[in-house]
Amino acid sequence: MLELRLVQGSLLKKVLEAIKDLVTDANFDCSGTGFSLQAMDSSHVALVALLLRSEGFEHYRCDRNLSMGMNLGNMAKMLRCAGNDDIITIKADDGSDTVTFMFESPNQDKIADFEMKLMDIDSEHLGIPDSEYQAIVRMPSSEFSRICKDLSSIGDTVIISVTKEGVKFSTAGDIGTANIVCRQNKTVDKPEESTIIEMQEPVSLTFALRYMNSFTKASPLSDQVTISLSSELPVVVEYKIGEMGYIRFYLAPKIEEDEEMKA
Amino acid sequence: MVKIVTYNVNGLRPRVAQHGSLRRLLDSLDADIICFQETKLSRQDLSGDVIMAEGYEAFISCNRSSRGRGPYSGVATFCRVTSAFASQEVALPVAAEEGFAGLQGSAKDNEVIGDFVLDMPMDEEDLGEITREELLRVDNEGRCIITDHGHFVLFNIYGPSIGEDDEERVRFKLLFYKILQKRWEFLLALGKRVFVVGDLNIAPSSIDRCDASPGFEKQMFREWLRSMLREHGGPFFDAFRSKHPERTGAYTCFNQKVGAEEYNYGSRIDHILISGACFHDCNSVEDHSIFHCHVEDCEIMNHFRRGDSGNISKWKGGRSSKLEGSDHIPVYMLLNGIPELPAHNTPPSAARYLPEIRGRQQSIVSFLSKRKLCEAEDGPGLNISRDRENQSCCSDDLERRSISKEELATGITEFSKGVNQPSPTSKRRNLDHWINEGSSGSSVTLLAAQGMKTSFSGVKSVSNKKNKHNLSSQPTIKSFFRRPETKPGDANINSLASSVDTVPSSVDTLPKMDELCSPQDDSLQENIQCTAAADGDPDNSNISSSLSTYKCNIATLEWQRIQQRMKMTLPLCKGHREPCIPRSVKKGSNIGRLFYVCARAQGPSSNPEANCNHFQWASVKSKGKRQ
Numbered sequence: 001m002l003e004l005r006l007v008q009g010s011l012l013k014k015v016l017e018a019i020k021d022l023v024t025d026a027n028f029d030c031s032g033t034g035f036s037l038q039a040m041d042s043s044h045v046a047l048v049a050l051l052l053r054s055e056g057f058e059h060y061r062c063d064r065n066l067s068m069g070m071n072l073g074n075m076a077k078m079l080r081c082a083g084n085d086d087i088i089t090i091k092a093d094d095g096s097d098t099v100t101f102m103f104e105s106p107n108q109d110k111i112a113d114f115e116m117k118l119m120d121i122d123s124e125h126l127g128i129p130d131s132e133y134q135a136i137v138r139m140p141s142s143e144f145s146r147i148c149k150d151l152s153s154i155g156d157t158v159i160i161s162v163t164k165e166g167v168k169f170s171t172a173g174d175i176g177t178a179n180i181v182c183r184q185n186k187t188v189d190k191p192e193e194s195t196i197i198e199m200q201e202p203v204s205l206t207f208a209l210r211y212m213n214s215f216t217k218a219s220p221l222s223d224q225v226t227i228s229l230s231s232e233l234p235v236v237v238e239y240k241i242g243e244m245g246y247i248r249f250y251l252a253p254k255i256e257e258d259e260e261m262k263a
Numbered sequence: 264m265v266k267i268v269t270y271n272v273n274g275l276r277p278r279v280a281q282h283g284s285l286r287r288l289l290d291s292l293d294a295d296i297i298c299f300q301e302t303k304l305s306r307q308d309l310s311g312d313v314i315m316a317e318g319y320e321a322f323i324s325c326n327r328s329s330r331g332r333g334p335y336s337g338v339a340t341f342c343r344v345t346s347a348f349a350s351q352e353v354a355l356p357v358a359a360e361e362g363f364a365g366l367q368g369s370a371k372d373n374e375v376i377g378d379f380v381l382d383m384p385m386d387e388e389d390l391g392e393i394t395r396e397e398l399l400r401v402d403n404e405g406r407c408i409i410t411d412h413g414h415f416v417l418f419n420i421y422g423p424s425i426g427e428d429d430e431e432r433v434r435f436k437l438l439f440y441k442i443l444q445k446r447w448e449f450l451l452a453l454g455k456r457v458f459v460v461g462d463l464n465i466a467p468s469s470i471d472r473c474d475a476s477p478g479f480e481k482q483m484f485r486e487w488l489r490s491m492l493r494e495h496g497g498p499f500f501d502a503f504r505s506k507h508p509e510r511t512g513a514y515t516c517f518n519q520k521v522g523a524e525e526y527n528y529g530s531r532i533d534h535i536l537i538s539g540a541c542f543h544d545c546n547s548v549e550d551h552s553i554f555h556c557h558v559e560d561c562e563i564m565n566h567f568r569r570g571d572s573g574n575i576s577k578w579k580g581g582r583s584s585k586l587e588g589s590d591h592i593p594v595y596m597l598l599n600g601i602p603e604l605p606a607h608n609t610p611p612s613a614a615r616y617l618p619e620i621r622g623r624q625q626s627i628v629s630f631l632s633k634r635k636l637c638e639a640e641d642g643p644g645l646n647i648s649r650d651r652e653n654q655s656c657c658s659d660d661l662e663r664r665s666i667s668k669e670e671l672a673t674g675i676t677e678f679s680k681g682v683n684q685p686s687p688t689s690k691r692r693n694l695d696h697w698i699n700e701g702s703s704g705s706s707v708t709l710l711a712a713q714g715m716k717t718s719f720s721g722v723k724s725v726s727n728k729k730n731k732h733n734l735s736s737q738p739t740i741k742s743f744f745r746r747p748e749t750k751p752g753d754a755n756i757n758s759l760a761s762s763v764d765t766v767p768s769s770v771d772t773l774p775k776m777d778e779l780c781s782p783q784d785d786s787l788q789e790n791i792q793c794t795a796a797a798d799g800d801p802d803n804s805n806i807s808s809s810l811s812t813y814k815c816n817i818a819t820l821e822w823q824r825i826q827q828r829m830k831m832t833l834p835l836c837k838g839h840r841e842p843c844i845p846r847s848v849k850k851g852s853n854i855g856r857l858f859y860v861c862a863r864a865q866g867p868s869s870n871p872e873a874n875c876n877h878f879q880w881a882s883v884k885s886k887g888k889r890q
Binding site for chain 2: 044233
């Protein structure tokens with residue numbers, strides 16, 4: 001028996017809108033600690049990790065660990081039927097081939113049940129290691145989203161370079177080049193508008209904008225985004241989900257292949 | 264000698280950017296008359312940098328219809344001349360006309376041939392009644408520029424590309440060619456020589472197509488094109504085929520969606536057709552024609568093929584690399600013995616006189632009368648005239664401006680190139696280099712480095728040879744994660760980790776060196792860093808830093824393992840046992856469903872290296888009812 005009651009149902013709606021374009025099908029894993037998901041995009045280049053801790057739910061009952069395969073497009077369709085203020089409850093019986101989403105309006109005068117078929121999805125859980133990063137950039141998520149969108153109209157890849165002065169996003173394409181530099185800025189009135197750079201050493205990495213753009217679909221979840229970079233590791237683009245969890249996107253940098261072997 | 268080139272540029276702006284400037288693009292084709300198709304320019308955003316080049320006169324036609332998203336279609340003819348005025352050069356036309364039906368605004372006075380008039384409405388077999396509106400629609404898509412070079416009339420054509428089952432467009436294409444044919448016949452009857460060049464979107468015979476099916480030549484347009492040729496009783500010579508009747512595999516266009524360049528899997532749809540008498544003084548028609556007497560050569564300019572022939576990069580499902588350049592290849596024809604013309608000026612329909620390029624010079628009279636008008640009407644009229652004034656004086660130094668823009672742009676690219684070669688790549692290479700050394704215990708050899716590099720690109724090393732030229736590629740996760748589990752023992756991990764340490768830390772201690780090296784040759788940098796690392800090793804017993812790097816290395820190795828896993832879970836294709844690429848269904852009942860196909864480029868089915876047509880659904884299905 002599984003019953004998860006989320007008062008702020010809009011969070012779940014936003015989560016689905018954030019990942020449904022990147023991942024088509026995925027297993028949601030429920031355990032005593034929380035509701036989580038780990039999935040690759042269809043070309044197996046990027047990885048998404050989602051965690052909603054059990055403490056964040058008003059009511060969290062999970063009798064035994066359960067993995068539910070869902071088509072995220074279909075799930076998003078159902079969640080779009082929930083109002084933004086609705087309370088969402090996820091229910092499933094052990095061994096059932098369906099999951100039920102229940103939407104309650106805030107004043108309890110409307111209750112909707114949506115039942116969705118589950119899928120069998122082969123997937124393997126990957127243990128993601130904790131690591132230290134050479135540079136961590138925290139910035140307004142809307143700003144990051146805007147930068148990725150703007151750059152993708154010029155080029156296919158973005159070079160993210162972090163130095164003491166700030167973080168630089170640059171690209172080049174047929175029509176020209178673009179460079180956007182964001183400086184550290186802690187002095188704003190609102191903390192969500194600050195840009196903070198923690199740097200152990202300068203780092204510069206190249207990423208496919210196609211993926212970056214799809215990561216920024218998570219911007220509605222959080223005012224701030226955290227970008228962690230290390231030259232030997234995939235970048236982590238993290239959006240906090242209130243106090244209850246996070247959504248993290250991992251993407252391996254593109255490598256400039258060497259010309260030297262041509263000779 | 265007169266050299267004529269036809270080239271479907273697939274967007275003139277991208278080609279200009281690719282070559283640095285319009286002038287360089289034109290010079291690289293080295294021809295007297297250059298005919299571009301699919302310029303994708305619209306009249307609204309014409310600018311000097313894509314139309315005006317020193318030493319060339321341009322004649323352009325843009326799409327005026329609402330068809331197509333954004334700029335679409337469009338042709339342009341560039342003529343190389345030493346002087347735009349009082350010139351005797353054949354390349355400089357005596358007249359020019361946009362469109363082919365004689366209906367376009369600029370053609371109202373029918374410059375090219377005084378009295379070509381289509382009776383409207385008219386009847387044409389297979390087409391029924393054709394109205395003037397319909398004809399104008401066909402003529403409005405910017406598919407034809409006619410230039411009269413005195414000795415010959417040159418048609419620069421971009422033929423419609425259509426789906427076989429789109430009836431409206433089939434009729435469109437048929438009408439397009441039927442009217443053209445009428446005009447050609449009219450000109451030929453006047454005794455003019457007619458050259459037709461361009462992307463006709465028709466491959467005349469099976470030999471011009473990679474995968475021609477048995478009924479290939481039966482198709483209506485191919486039959487029509489053949490009927491135009493001398494071999495089938497028509498007036499024209501297909502200059503390329505007539506020069507090279509037996510040559511197979513001669514293609515000018517490659518489908519970009521399937522990576523057709525890689526296995527020369529294309530079609531020949533860019534043509535130069537030529538018809539008319541020679542310049543010799545003799546009356547026997549036999550063995551004498553402009554083709555027999557004056558065409559020296561006609562060839563496909565294969566060096567313009569995308570991705571420099573010889574080392575075309577692997578297609579890999581189109582994701583890994585974007586090929587630079589057009590999906591077409593230019594074709595040229597060389598004519599000899601063409602006499603000069605009497606001195607003539609650039610015709611007024613040249614691009615240099617377009618208001619978008621040149622601005623409008625108003626006569627003082629109109630200015631004064633406007634002033635009067637303003638006084639009567641107040642403010643707004645005055646503003647307009649001021650704007651106009653600005654416009655015209657701006658355009659005066661337009662050419663100069665565009666040149667300086669160009670220099671600026673190249674400056675930027677060079678600069679950004681410098682920036683684009685950051686050290687992480689080489690660092691990583693070094694790192695892997697050292698990992699290699701550490702785990703195998705062998706001394707550093709070039710061989711080890713080579714092996715490592717091949718594994719980088721993520722495909723089996725055997726099939727990988729061509730692959731290294733991709734400038735940048737999305738690493739398959741595999742590249743991160745070489746030999747994760749094959750470590751013989753703990754001791755090895757340690758030695759591995761410690762040898763890994765040396766690289767980043769030595770880089771720290773030698774930042775200056777790093778900087779010095781970066782702009783230089785890769786191998787040099789590698790050498791320096793290697794020796795630096797070796798020297799640095801004993802000094803670097805800074806325990807705390809090596810501890811944290813150790814932790815970092817563990818994470819790196821772990822990530823390498825994860826990415827390896829991710830890659831391994833991609834399905835392999837049956838033909839080559841290589842990872843597939845994902846696609847999703849775009850229409851029909853299965854819309855949105857994911858499937859995997861072979862990542863290789865399309866090629867002849869006889870070639871086992873080409874796409875193996877592997878197909879499999881992503882393994883997801885609804886859960887069945889469980890009892």
